[in-house]
Amino acid sequence: MRIALGLEAAQPGLLPLLADPGLLAAIDATAELLTLADGFAQPGADGPDALLLANWLGARSRQVGILPGVAVNFLEPFHVSTGIATLDHVTEGRAGLLVQPLRGARPAQARRAIGPLPGFPEPEAAALAADTAEAIAVIRALWDSWQDDAIIRDPVSQRFVDAERLHYIRFQGQRFSVLGPSITPRPPQGQPVVAIDLQASDDPAQAAGAELVFLGAEATALAPALRGAPLVFADVLVGDSARPGLRWDGSAGQLAALGRLPGVAGLRLVPADPARDLAPLLAALPPVRPGAGSLRQRLGLPPAPNRNINVAA
Amino acid sequence: MAKKQVILGAQFPGVNNFTVWSDPAAGSQIAFSSFRHFAETVERGKFDFIFLAEGLRLREQKGRLHELDVAGRPNTLAVLTALAAVTQHVGLVGTLTTTFNEPYPLARQLATLDLLSGGRAGWNFVTSPGAFTGANFRRGDHLPHAQRYERAREFVEAARQIWRGGDFAVLSRHFDIAGRSGLGPLPQGAPVLVQAGESDAGRELAASHADVIYSRHSELEAGRAFYADVKGRLARYGRRPDALKILPGANFALGDTEAEARDKAAQIRLQQVSPRSAITFLEQVWNRDLSAYDAEGPLPAIDPDVEADALSQGRAMRYDDRLATARKWREIAERDGLSIRQLVIRVTGRKQFTGTPQAVALEIERHVQEDAADGFVLAPHLTPGGFDEFVAKVVPVLQDRGVFRRDYAASTLRGHLWAA
Secondary structure (H helix, E strand, O other), X not given: OEEEEEEEOXXXXXXXXXXXXXXXXXXXXXXXXXXXXXXXXXXXXXXXXXXXXXXXXXXXXXXXXXXXXXXXXXXXHXXXXXXXXXXXXXXOOOEEEEEOOOOXXXXXXXXXXXXXXXXXXXXXXXXXXXXXXXXXXXXXXXXXXXXXXXXXXXXXXXXXXXHHHEOOOOEEOOOOEEOOXXXXXXXXXXXXXXXXXXXXXXXXXXXXXXXXEEEOOOOHHHHHHOOOOOEEEEEEEEOOOOOOOOEOOOXXXXXXXXXXXXXXXXXXXXXXXXXXXXXXXXXHOOOXXXXXXXXXXXXXXXOOOOOOOOOOO | OOOOOOEEEEEOOXXXXXXXXXXXXXXXXXXXXXXXXXXXXHHHOOOOEEEEOXXXXXXXXXXXXXXXXXXXXXXXXXXXXXXXXXXXXXEEEEEEEOXXXXXXXXXXXXXXXXXXXXXXXXXXXXXXOHHHHHXXXXXXXXXXXXXXXXXXXXXXXXXXXXXXOEEEEEEOOOOEEEEEEOOOOEOOEOOEEEEOOOOHHHHHHHHHHOOEEEEOOOOHHHHHHHHHHHHHOOXXXXXXXXXXXXXXXXXXXXXOOHHHHHHHHHHHHHHHOOHHHHHHHHHHHHOOOOOOOOOOOXXXXXXXXXXXXXXXXXXXXXXXXXXXXXXXXXXXXXXXXXXHHHXXXXXXXXXXXXXXXXXXXXXXXXXXXXXXXXXXXXXXXXXXXXXXXHHHHHHHHHHHOOOOOOOOOOOOHHHHHOOO
């Protein structure tokens, strides 16, 4: 059974915790991966940008996979793609992207924070879902826009890069287009792991572009419907919380039992109050296998071929 | 009177035509280990800040991706935030466009960098060429050229409101935004604002809104004139002359003797301008395919093409009067007997402090004491070890002369810049 931690970048008291080297070492030792939900335009407490917080953690951690949440509908896919690629370079292959659809009042709040802009979706469900799919497609295509061997440093031809190994992506969507190539060389994993958060009310079709799906604490019933996604994690609440859903009782036996839920490959433990719940939680978890390579390898995902290379050739 | 203190910024040599990749000592420009080595070195040298340039589309020449110079860089804010985790004092300044960002997301990211670094964030706010760079962004070519500075000014004003924390609401020509920021007040109040004002409008914007000017006027006399001009503009915004620091960009070449340093400088220039790079550079001015010309031979007799669209895209450089530039360069080449490559080496050179560590330190100090600068943004020619020798040999001379800190006295970038 795989263990993930689900944190929110805006949670009060989180930054001092993560600044503690001992706590970070405990995360490295017990969790396969960590998600950092982003509080983009959340009223009252938007908190730090999760993608940047992830890069800060990435430079100080050693093992754990890091997936920052990104509200892709309200950002530039180009900047998101280079930001995650950079996280993969900083962590030498431990990066992922948590696609974070905003729900309820939040799309309208996010839209108010960036303004009504051409090229961005209207804040209603169908437009947001369509835009999410397009944003993921662009982010992924940009990761492949540099071949792994594009940098040649060839003194004979006096060329640093080989333009034949760089690719325009020429993406044309409903509302926007992106030409490419990326400005950032291909990340070490080729394709950092793409994950998405789903709640009970979401259309499971949104998970089509993802390799990892996190099912909210009330959405466990969706698991069997997600056969297309290789890995499904179910959320388990830790600590006092009014939220309904699966809840950890503090025992290892219960974790093992929850890990046998049909269609579930792992659990994401979500502490209600990290300052109170995180340290005891980490102390109770069994250690993970150390030094198992990139995040893709740890999760048993296949290597990511580059779409621009003809494998048959 | 106490001597003026020298401010030193360290530009990471990545995607620039001064970065030499063909040298055996040249390492990766993308691996985090390179950034870490660079940052740790300049922090050991007590530099004020690290400086990253920006490029949001790969450069093109003759409709094709440019292959000769270093290409490929990380996301600026992401790598600076990663560096915040492995450094303690050095400032972290990124160049970020106001054209293809929006105020709330970018101000929030800069606030995050300031928070996670304990007050070391800086922002070189620039504008970007619309159609070329816009092809990579949702909004595309959305901004008329004439409005670029206006948007930049409104952008910075919106960012300042967001950095204060709490509710923000902006309704201006370019923005209609509102919300609430939970991050303010920030460790240093607001990230340090850097601007590369050149035109009259640019200088005015710097005088009204910036903390630092990154200037190209690095020679003593030109520097003094620029310095006096810009500092003279501050009073009308109610600012003291010291409120705006002027930092020209410069390169350096060190040797144990003057002769050795000169040889090294010449060698670096040859590495920076390969034969093909020389032809490519000339093509930017001539606006023609010159690939049939020999870089070691004379300049083309044919005139530049002033009718066609620009051959080169994605560079900061602009040559508005191609014919006059070509005429001037032919005169220089004929007078001094220069080949194409030698001419390009001559005309593309920028300020290069060349000499023994002692001489370079004295020259830097002289520019500062004579009000040609408040310091420099230095750019070495090698990644990642380009500052190793400078930190070991030049910094101690500056420290012994009492014009550069022996240790950090402050923890924020503002604290470093206004320490004295």
